[in-house]
Amino acid sequence: MAAVADVCAGLAQHKAVLLRELCDTNVLDVLVKKGIFSVNELEVITSAVDSDKCNYFIEVVSKQSGIKLRDLCAILFNECPKLAKELMYDKQRYVINGKILK
Numbered sequence: 001m002a003a004v005a006d007v008c009a010g011l012a013q014h015k016a017v018l019l020r021e022l023c024d025t026n027v028l029d030v031l032v033k034k035g036i037f038s039v040n041e042l043e044v045i046t047s048a049v050d051s052d053k054c055n056y057f058i059e060v061v062s063k064q065s066g067i068k069l070r071d072l073c074a075i076l077f078n079e080c081p082k083l084a085k086e087l088m089y090d091k092q093r094y095v096i097n098g099k100i101l102k
Contacts, residue, residue, distance in 0.1 A: 004069060008062050014086045015054040021080035022053055030079055036064065036072050 011018055021027060028045060031037040037045075037060055045056045064072055077084040 004062055004064060007069065007073060008058050010087050010090060011054070011058050011061060011083075013090065014083060017083050017086050018054050018057065018080075019050060021083045022057060023050075025079050027075065027079040030075055031072065034071060034075065036068050036075070 022045070028037065028042050032039055032042050041056075041060045045053055045060070048056050061069075061072065076087075
């Protein structure tokens with residue numbers, strides 16, 4: 001399972017893609033429907049100017065743990081294909097044959 005810091009770091013690295021996915025998909029509605037985000041958190045993110053949407057999203061993600069974090073990651077990979085592709089590319093780039101390259 002991914003650690004909260006790893007998920008947040010990955011999202012922060014890909015803010016441009018994250019913003020497009022937040023605007024072009026219904027990922028936020030799915031996160032609320034699954035009980036991972038609250039309606040209040042949804043409203044804060046959707047009412048923010050574009051430059052702040054990702055920061056608020058990452059802030060909410062940083063508060064997740066355990067099952068909710070796992071579910072959040074699964075939803076991101078299902079609902080945000082472009083972001084998932086970027087995150088998977090990063091993972092493959094840094095881990096080759098079990099060795100972490102930095």
